[in-house]
Amino acid sequence: MKSKEPRWLGADLTQLARVGSTNQVLRERMRREHVPEGAVVLAREQTAGRGRLGRVWWSPPNQGLYVSVLLYPPRTRQGGILSLLAGVALTDAVEQATGMTPGLKWPNDAVMGGKKYAGILVEGGTEPQPWAIVGMGINVLGTVPEDFPHATTLSQELGKDVDIEGLWRHLAKALEQRYEQWLEDGNAPIIAQWKTVSVTLGYAVEVRTPSGLITGIAEDVSDDGTLWIRQGPDRVPVMSGEVSLRLANGAYAPRT
Numbered sequence: 061m062k063s064k065e066p067r068w069l070g071a072d073l074t075q076l077a078r079v080g081s082t083n084q085v086l087r088e089r090m091r092r093e094h095v096p097e098g099a100v101v102l103a104r105e106q107t108a109g110r111g112r113l114g115r116v117w118w119s120p121p122n123q124g125l126y127v128s129v130l131l132y133p134p135r136t137r138q139g140g141i142l143s144l145l146a147g148v149a150l151t152d153a154v155e156q157a158t159g160m161t162p163g164l165k166w167p168n169d170a171v172m173g174g175k176k177y178a179g180i181l182v183e184g185g186t187e188p189q190p191w192a193i194v195g196m197g198i199n200v201l202g203t204v205p206e207d208f209p210h211a212t213t214l215s216q217e218l219g220k221d222v223d224i225e226g227l228w229r230h231l232a233k234a235l236e237q238r239y240e241q242w243l244e245d246g247n248a249p250i251i252a253q254w255k256t257v258s259v260t261l262g263y264a265v266e267v268r269t270p271s272g273l274i275t276g277i278a279e280d281v282s283d284d285g286t287l288w289i290r291q292g293p294d295r296v297p298v299m300s301g302e303v304s305l306r307l308a309n310g311a312y313a314p315r316t
């Protein structure tokens with residue numbers, strides 16, 4: 061995909077040294093005033109970074125890219141696809157910034173060397189119009205503490221430092237391009253790209269879903285973002301959940 065300067069994403073940019081959560085900063089501003097689409101909040105450190113499922117996102121100072129972007133997806137479109145879209149854009153950006161192609165584990169864990177280096181949290185609503193805050197936390201520099209054995213940083217995997225500002229420039233462009241591609245062409249090209257970097261399809265998996273544990277072979281992701289698990293003659297759809305991949309020894313890799 062051709063790389064060009066973002067035209068609207070980041071035109072409204074708030075850069076902060078230390079915040080609780082960039083998603084929260086953007087949400088609070090939305091409660092006070094109309095915020096334009098493409099508004100960005102970037103921080104060098106988060107003290108209460110939010111992860112999926114109520115977890116805390118480790119966000120030490122000057123080591124990561126902690127960013128939230130506001131989008132107003134059209135009412136007629138499935139906003140649920142945005143977390144997969146953000147994963148695809150992040151992969152584009154890391155590839156452009158480092159020359160390495162990382163992977164994506166469904167729905168949107170960004171992985172390199174079998175470990176998670178970034179996470180995506182999309183929070184949204186429908187009033188007064190559909191909105192989505194796409195929050196991305198990327199472990200860029202240094203190493204992760206030992207109590208996160210399944211996490212990593214980009215520099216740890218690459219064996220050299222990665223420029224956080226440069227990575228952000230690539231990410232802003234990629235996110236704008238993928239979002240515009242989605243507005244113009246729909247879900248299919250995003251899902252097709254997601255599949256090319258999938259570290260899920262073809263694996264034996266265990267998926268923790270709101271309605272229980274599902275095991276089987278991850279067979280497909282349909283254009284609406286649903287993961288399909290093969291269980292013998294049956295195919296089971298999974299709309300949301302956390303995937304663990306089965307390892308060679310038969311155990312499931314703990315969720316990242």
Ligand SMILES: O=C(O)CCCC[C@@H]1SC[C@@H]2NC(=O)N[C@@H]21
Pocket residue numbers: 080081082083084106108109110111112113115117125126127128178179180181195196197198
């Ligand atoms: O659990 C996950 O994998 C998602 C982590 C998302 C973390 C990012 S950091 C920037 C933004 N602000 C937050 O509070 N969370 C997201």
